[in-house]
Each structure stands twice: as structure tokens, then as C-alpha cells.
Amino acid sequence: MVRAALSQKRNIGQGPVAAAQYWPAFSVMLASLLAVLPIVSMNGWFPNFGFLVLIAWRLLRADAFPAWWGAPLGLFNDLVTGSPVGLSVAVWTMAMLALDIADQRTQWRGYWLEWAIAAVLLLGQEAAEWRVAQIMGASLPFLSIAPPLLISILAFPIAAWIVARIDRWRLGR
Amino acid sequence: MATARPGWSRKAQYSLFFSFIAAIAGLLIGLVLLAVSFVAPRSYAAVRGAALDATAPVTGGLRQVTATVNGLFSGAGNYWDAAHQNAQLKRERELMIQRIIEAKAISQENRELKAALQLREHSRAPVASGRVVGSSFSSPRRFAVFSAGSADGVRIGMPVRSPTGLIGRVMDAGALASRVLLVSDRASIVPARILRTGQPVISQGRGDGTVDLRPLEVGRNPFRPGDIVITSGTGGLYPPLIPIARVIRLDDDGAIARPLADPGSTSFAVVEQPYEPAAVGGTTGASPERQ
Numbered sequence: 153m154v155r156a157a158l159s160q161k162r163n164i165g166q167g168p169v170a171a172a173q174y175w176p177a178f179s180v181m182l183a184s185l186l187a188v189l190p191i192v193s194m195n196g197w198f199p200n201f202g203f204l205v206l207i208a209w210r211l212l213r214a215d216a217f218p219a220w221w222g223a224p225l226g227l228f229n230d231l232v233t234g235s236p237v238g239l240s241v242a243v244w245t246m247a248m249l250a251l252d253i254a255d256q257r258t259q260w261r262g263y264w265l266e267w268a269i270a271a272v273l274l275l276g277q278e279a280a281e282w283r284v285a286q287i288m289g290a291s292l293p294f295l296s297i298a299p300p301l302l303i304s305i306l307a308f309p310i311a312a313w314i315v316a317r318i319d320r321w322r323l324g325r
Numbered sequence: 326m327a328t329a330r331p332g333w334s335r336k337a338q339y340s341l342f343f344s345f346i347a348a349i350a351g352l353l354i355g356l357v358l359l360a361v362s363f364v365a366p367r368s369y370a371a372v373r374g375a376a377l378d379a380t381a382p383v384t385g386g387l388r389q390v391t392a393t394v395n396g397l398f399s400g401a402g403n404y405w406d407a408a409h410q411n412a413q414l415k416r417e418r419e420l421m422i423q424r425i426i427e428a429k430a431i432s433q434e435n436r437e438l439k440a441a442l443q444l445r446e447h448s449r450a451p452v453a454s455g456r457v458v459g460s461s462f463s464s465p466r467r468f469a470v471f472s473a474g475s476a477d478g479v480r481i482g483m484p485v486r487s488p489t490g491l492i493g494r495v496m497d498a499g500a501l502a503s504r505v506l507l508v509s510d511r512a513s514i515v516p517a518r519i520l521r522t523g524q525p526v527i528s529q530g531r532g533d534g535t536v537d538l539r540p541l542e543v544g545r546n547p548f549r550p551g552d553i554v555i556t557s558g559t560g561g562l563y564p565p566l567i568p569i570a571r572v573i574r575l576d577d578d579g580a581i582a583r584p585l586a587d588p589g590s591t592s593f594a595v596v597e598q599p600y601e602p603a604a605v606g607g608t609t610g611a612s613p614e615r616q
Contacts, residue, residue, distance in 0.1 A: 188380045190388035192469065192589035193462035194509065194534030200463040218344040223351025227358075231376035234497070234504055235464055237369045238358025245352040252345075285465045287363055290511030292465055292532050300463070 166324040175322040176209045176216040177225060179315070184229040199304035200277060201311075202229040206244060207273050208308065208315040210251045211266045219248040236284055243280050247273050267308060274304045370481070374499035378474065381502030384459040385472050392592075451595035453477035457492070457505070457588045465532050467510035469493070469588045471596075474501045479596050482562070487594040490568040490585035491515065491556060495596065503596075508569060508584050509534050516559035517569055519552055528554060528569055531581070536570050539579040548572050548580035561601030 169175070184202035191198070206225065209216040217225075226240035233240075254269055278297040285292065361368055403410070455473030473479050475498045485492040485505050493513060497504035506513050509530040517528045517538070525541045538554060540547050552572040558565030570582035586594075 185380075187462070188384045188387070188459065190384050190391055190459045191462050192457060192460040194467075194587075194589065196460075196462055196464050196467060196532070198462040218347070220344055220347035220351045222348065223355060226355065231373065232380055233463065234373070234377075234461055234468055234470075235466075236359060236362040236366075237373070238355050238360070238362050241355030242352055242359055243355075245348055245355055249345075249348055249352065282465055284359070285511070288366075288466075288512065290466055290530075290532065292511050296465060296532060300465075 168324050169322050172322045172324075175318060176213075176315075177221055179318050180206045180209065180225050181228055183311075184225075184232050187233040195299075197300045197303055199300070199307045200229075200233075200281075202233075203240070203244065203247070203274070203277055204304065204308060204311040205315060207247060207251070207270055208311040209319075210248060211270060212312065212315055212319060214255055219252055220245065222246075222248040235281070236288065239281065239284050243277050247277070250276075266312070267305075270308045270312075271305045274308070275301060278304070367481075370497065373497045373504075374475070377470065377497060377499035377504060378501045381458060381470050381472060381499070384470055385456070385502075388456065388458040451597055452483060453479050454593055454595045457487075457591050457594060458502075460507075460588060465511070467507040467513075467530060467532060467534075468496070469505045469507055471495070471503045471505045471594065472501075473596060474499045474503050476500045477596075479503050483596050483599060484563045484567075485594055485596050486567050487586045487591045489587075489591070490570070491563065492586050492588060492591065492594055494562065507588060508586075509536055515563060515569060516557045517554045518557045519547060520555050520568075521549075521552055522547060525557055525559070526554060526579075528582070534583070535573070536582050536584060537579060538570070538572065538582050543578075546575060546578055546580070548575055550575065552580070552582075553585075554582060558600055561603075562599050564597060564600040 171178075180202055183205035186201045202225070206222065222244035223241050226242070226244035227237070229235075229240040229244070230237045250273065251269070258265065278301045279294075282292065282294065282297050453473040455471050455477070457469045458472050459470040461468040469492070471479075471485060479495055479498050481495055481498050483495045485494060491508055493505045493507040493510070495503050496506045507530065508515060508528065509532065511530050511532045513530045515528040516525070518525045524547050526547070527539050527541060529537045529539070531537050538548060550572055554569045554572070556563040556565055556567045556569060568585045570584045572580045572582045574581045
């Protein structure tokens with residue numbers, strides 16, 4: 153969905169920024185680091201920012217980062233957000249592999265389809281988190297994931313927009 | 326550019342294939358790490374503590390900023406309707422003074438009675454004090470980040486309280502900061518009793534900032550809206566007589582209550598020793614560093 157080519161202002165002669173190919177992974181880590189904000193939330197309905205930015209990058213570009221980078225990025229997210237170590241490692245890598253398969257299976261892509269794929273992935277992520285919490289002794293009703301899931305799905309277009317802006321910036325367009 | 330079909334380049338094909346193998350390996354490693362998290366949660370204590378130490382100072386610094394901004398707004402808000410508020414506060418103060426005198430008399434009587442019975446109480450000095458600087462905000466679990474760590478003597482399993490009530494217990498301890506399992510987390514179960522009647526109840530978090538209260542004895546619902554629930558000291562982890570929550574709603578055989586200590590607005594909190602360290606060590610098979 154890069155429409156930079158159609159825009160009026162063309163930055164002729166301006167190349168990609170330094171380390172342009174690492175900016176996608178770096179921005180995912182920055183999104184994970186939003187967990188250090190001093191927000192004391194009583195219900196935990198904020199979206200999982202790292203995961204949102206990860207799938208937004210992967211849906212925007214197939215070559216943002218190799219699929220296996222989901223594992224180290226997930227480990228970083230686990231450590232920063234304090235979730236059980238291994239949860240994001242497994243879920244993020246699984247999401248990357250699922251998106252590889254989705255790339256093979258879909259014939260055409262549009263905004264709505266990408267949003268739908270993101271919604272399915274977010275549902276999987278929330279469900280995995282819920283199941284892990286249940287195994288670790290915090291069994292909540294399954295419907296308790298509905299509000300954070302809805303918020304995450306609604307937050308996805310914002311994440312996708314931010315990611316598209318970062319992409320244009322890093323490529324110097 | 327769909328990486329699924331990289332074209333004729335042998336190099337691109339191999340790189341895609343190895344990336345796929347690496348992703349499968351990453352997935353398996355993730356599942357193994359997660360399995361270790363389930364069966365031996367303590368095995369990541371060091372690395373989780375280090376991550377806490379790296380991030381918590383940032384959170385603490387930002388917390389100061391938000392607290393200052395909040396203070397400016399609420400401070401300005403207090404000037405609104407100040408005269409009326411002043412009169413109300415004066416009335417409340419008169420009442421409070423009476424209550425305090427009564428309470429002093431009662432505590433003196435209590436001391437005399439205990440002396441007569443020769444009951445011995447060990448005084449509980451707080452281990453460390455600090456501030457609640459952040460919390461988990463995108464997970465069904467309820468944790469808070471607390472600004473004191475093992476360098477201050479905080480150990481895993483110690484109870485945390487604020488002047489207004491019980492906050493929770495320590496579950497990860499870094500050198501400079503620790504992570505606290507809040508009372509409102511689903512896995513947080515606190516033995517309690519109703520202040521009004523003394524009836525024993527169990528408090529369990531609901532994951533959304535409230536707690537579930539259940540009486541230990543089956544029968545008529547013992548709760549009334551507005552009841553205060555305090556810790557009972559049973560189990561030996563939480564010291565007795567710490568306020569936990571106020572009942573806001575009744576359901577069929579229990580009640581739903583809101584914790585009295587709001588971690589969002591708590592300025593200071595203290596970490597205490599477990600009430601009966603021996604009992605806690607016995608029941609939870611506790612940390613190796615405690616021996």
C-alpha cells in the first residue's frame with residue numbers, strides 16, 4: 153500500500169536513512185518499550201503495542217524482517233512487559249509463519265482483508281495469553297478477553313498508519 | 326514482493342529456506358521456554374529481575390512527571406468550591422477527633438489486657454518502602470512495578486501494603502525494582518474476614534480491578550454493601566488487620582469488592598516480612614535464597 157509514488161512532493165536524490173533495514177525491528181522494540189510508561193491500569197485493556205507493530209510491519213512488507221526475528225523480538229517483549237518468558241517468543245514466531253502462509257494463499261489483498269487478518273492474529277494472541285494465564289493459576293472467563301481484543305483491533309489501523317509513515321521515512325520517500 | 330516465490334536465484338531460495346527453518350526453531354525454543362515458565366517459574370528470576378532493573382528507573386522518572394502534572398490539576402481543582410469544602414472538612418475533623426480519642430482508649434485497654442494475658446507480639450518493622458511506578462497494562466494478569474528491590478532487602482513472596490490497604494505480594498525482585506502481584510489479580514488469594522462481624526472469608530482477584538469475596542462457611546450471604554474486609558493472618562503470609570477492600574455489590578453467595586488501596590494513586594507503600602516466615606516457607610516450597 154505504498155502510495156508515496158503518487159504524492160506531489162518527491163524527495164529526489166534522498167536515499168534511505170542509515171541502517172534502514174533494521175528500523176522495522178527497532179520500531180517493534182520501541183513499541184514493546186511503551187510498557188515502561190508509568191500507566192497504572194486497573195483492567196489491562198491496553199493493546200499489546202509490540203505485537204500490533206510487528207504484524208503491521210509484516211502486513212505492509214513481506215521483507216520487513218525475516219520470520220525468525222519474531223523469536224528474539226518476542227523475548228525482548230516478554231522481558232520488558234513481564235509476561236511469562238516464552239509466551240511472546242512462541243506467539244510472535246507463529247504469527248510470522250501464519251502470515252507467510254497467508255501470503256501464499258491470498259490472491260489479492262486490500263485494506264479490509266489486511267485488517268481481518270490482523271484481527272484473527274490478535275484474537276489468537278489474546279487467546280494464547282488467556283490460556284497461559286489460566287495454566288498459571290489465573291483462570292478468567294474467556295469473554296474477559298473481548299474488551300482488550302476489540303480495543304486492539306480498533307488500534308490496528310493506527311499502528312498500520314504509523315508503520316507506513318516510518319517505512320516512507322526510512323526509505324527516504 | 327512475496328517471499329514465497331523468490332524466483333530463480335538459488336541464493337534467494339536458500340536464504341528463504343533457512344529463514345523458515347530458523348523460524349520453526351524459534352517457535353520450538355519459545356514453546357520450551359514457555360513450558361519451563363510453567364513448571365519452574367523461578368528459573369527466570371535473574372533475567373527478569375535484570376530486565377526490571379533496566380526499565381523501572383525510566384518508569385519511576387516518568388511517574389514523577391505525571392504525578393506532578395496530576396498534582397497541578399487536582400491542586401487547581403481544590404480551589405473550586407473551597408469554602409464549602411473547608412466547612413465540610415472541619416465538621417469531619419471534629420468527628421475524627423472524637424473517634425481518635427475513643428480508639429486511643431480502646432488500644433490502651435487492649436494493651437493492658439494483652440499484658441494481663443502475657444501475649445507476646447513481635448513487632449514488624451517494614452523491610453523497605455517505595456512507590457508503585459507502573460503496571461502491566463496489556464495482559465489479563467495484574468502486576469505493578471514497585472520501586473524497591475533486593476538491594477533494599479525485598480525478597481520474592483513478601484507482602485506489600487500502603488497506608489490505605491493491602492496492595493499484594495512480591496513476585497519478581499530485581500536489585501532496584503520488583504514486580505508485585507496485585508490483590509486484584511486472579512491468582513491472588515487472600516484469607517480475610519469481615520470487619521463488622523469477624524466472619525472468615527476468601528478474597529480472590531477478578532483481573533479487572535475488583536475482587537471476589539466468598540464466605541468460608543456456606544449459608545446466608547454475610548455481606549452488606551459497604552462492608553470492609555481485612556486480612557485475617559491465616560496462612561502466615563499476610564499480616565492480620567490490613568484493610569483489603571470495600572464491598573460494592575452482592576452476588577448470589579458472595580460479593581464483589583473494590584480494593585481500598587488504589588495502586589494508581591498510591592504514593593508510598595511498604596514491603597513487610599511475611600507474617601510467619603516459617604509457615605510461608607513450608608507451604609509454598611519457597612525460594613532457595615531464604616534459607
